[in-house]
Amino acid sequence: MTEAPAKAKRHILSLSGGKDSTALAIFMRDKVPEMEYVFCDTGEELPETYDYLDRLEAYLGKPIARLNPDRPFSHYLDVYRGVLPDSRTRWCTRMLKIKPFEKFVGEDEAISYIAIRADETYRTGYISTKPNLQAVYPFIDAGVVKEDVFRMLEESGLGAPEYYEWRSRSGCYFCFFQQRREWVGLKERHPDLYEKAKEFEKFDEETGRRFTWSQKESLEELEQPERMAAIKESQVRSKDAISSNLSDILIDEEEEDMACLVCQL
Ligand code: SF4
Incomplete structure (x- = not known):
């Protein structure tokens, strides 16, 4: 009896609606044509994020799978007895982002493309650690830094997400990482x-x-x-203003370091 051919490894890039994962999608588009793009949609995202993803989808020429949690945020808030998530518990990331992502991957062997840049190798973050998922870091391998990300976004015609005019990160409108x-x-x-x-x-x-x-x-x-x-x-x-000038967008690196990678890269 001949054995069934081994299933090909999947290639998955999880988008947050933020600048880095978007730039990584642009960077990888022609390198890995079989890439699967996903967005873990908590249902509590900003309208700007949805618009931006629609535009990115058009640029990529491929659908971005929207992964929804099995239950809404309000359900889990009841489960956690009204205790809002914070940077210590992060139950929202686990239940609304990581679980749907892991369900999407299942038991398949997959490569997960992570958008940590070469100028932020100190970042650890909060991502899936399933053994069948192999994390790779193309920006670190290629030496891509923040300025390169903004250049890629500008050159693609997408620009930075509109919410950067007033907010320095992607994620839910109520994210507790907000300043x-x-x-x-x-x-x-x-x-x-x-x-x-x-x-x-x-x-x-x-x-x-x-x-x-x-x-x-x-x-x-x-x-x-x-x-x-x-x-x-x-x-x-404190000259802490968020500027709409792409090269001048201020991101609090220290706080960003604590943020959840799946939500905010
Ligand atoms: S963006 Fe913030 S509030 Fe939303 S799931 Fe991620 S950590 Fe939680």
């Missing part, structure tokens, strides 16, 4: 999403415990006009 100035940006650009994020925050009157996205203040406190003005003022003073 205060980015919450202000969300309030100004997407007041409806700010309201939705606010609704997830809770105050337990019995225990006095607060479940807020930011440890220091609730979104209700942050949205007070004087507080927003103070945050914007300190942003200007």
